[in-house]
Amino acid sequence: xxxxxxxxxxxxxxxxxxxxxxxxxxxxxxxxxxxxxxxxxxxxxxxxxxxxxxxxxxxxxxxxxxxxxxxxxxxxxxxxxxxxxxxxxxxxxxxxxxxxxxxxxxxxxxxxxxxxxxxxxxxxxxxxxxxxxxxxxxxxxxxxxxxxxxxxxxxxxxxxxxxx
Ligand code: RP5
Numbered sequence: 001x002x003x004x005x006x007x008x009x010x011x012x013x014x015x016x017x018x019x020x021x022x023x024x025x026x027x028x029x030x031x032x033x034x035x036x037x038x039x040x041x042x043x044x045x046x047x048x049x050x051x052x053x054x055x056x057x058x059x060x061x062x063x064x065x066x067x068x069x070x071x072x073x074x075x076x077x078x079x080x081x082x083x084x085x086x087x088x089x090x091x092x093x094x095x096x097x098x099x100x101x102x103x104x105x106x107x108x109x110x111x112x113x114x115x116x117x118x119x120x121x122x123x124x125x126x127x128x129x130x131x132x133x134x135x136x137x138x139x140x141x142x143x144x145x146x147x148x149x150x151x152x153x154x155x156x157x158x159x160x161x162x163x164x
Contacts, residue, residue, distance in 0.1 A: 006129050007059045008035040009050065009076070011042075011066035015089045019065040021119045022087065025126035029143055031133065038064075040072040047072070051079030061129040064112075065122060067091040070102040073112045083132070085125040086112040 006026055010019045019035070026033040037043075038050050054062060059082050066072035067089030077084040088099030096117035104114040113128065115121035127144075134141040 002032045003058045004032045004034040005058060005060045005133065006031055006033040006126075007050070007054060007062045008033060008126075009038040009062065009064050009072065010035075010089070011037070011039045011070070011072050013037055015065050015067060018089050018118055018122050019063075019087065021122040022063050022065070022126040025123050025130070029126075029130050029140065029147075031126075031130060038072065038076075040066070040075050044075075047075055048079055051076045051082075054080045054082045061085060061132060063087060063122075063125045063129060065089050066103070067096065067099045068094075068102070070099040073103050073114075074106055074110065077106070077110050077112045084112050085128060086114045087121045087125050088114070088117045090118050 008019060008022050008026070010016065023033065023035050038047050040047055051062075061083050062076055062080070063085045064073040064076050065087035068091045070086070070088060073084050073086030086103035088096050088103050090096040091099055100114070100117050103112055106112050115125045115128070130140065130144060134144050
């Protein structure tokens, strides 16, 4: 795959079942990407290095997923001007509400675009990254339009009540 333009990071491999939905979406759209574990509290030096090198390495967006006291997206955003898209992971005890509040409540000045808790948030973060890239890529914009059309047709074909 060519030079990654989207980086997907997560605080733990336990976030993979959620964050793989972002990776799968990027793969479906043939977006050059990379993914790895970067933890704000377990590997803070790696976090700094990742954020500090992101722009020079060609990343246009970073999708960051974390759970609990989810400071990974905010800390990345503090260290790079590459846009950070935050995905709240589903946490064991508070079911991701803690993650959501941790990520969404960034103080003014250092933004993190925050998505829904869990798989929908991960997939939508990827779609949002794709939409930003599509601003300068007509072929990708067409793919995104086709994706929307597929969903439109699926909704139009829905039967009620749903079949078991
Ligand atoms: C966060 O702590 C991770 O993002 C994960 O959601 C949560 C729990 O991590 P593990 O204890 O499962 O490694 O850093």
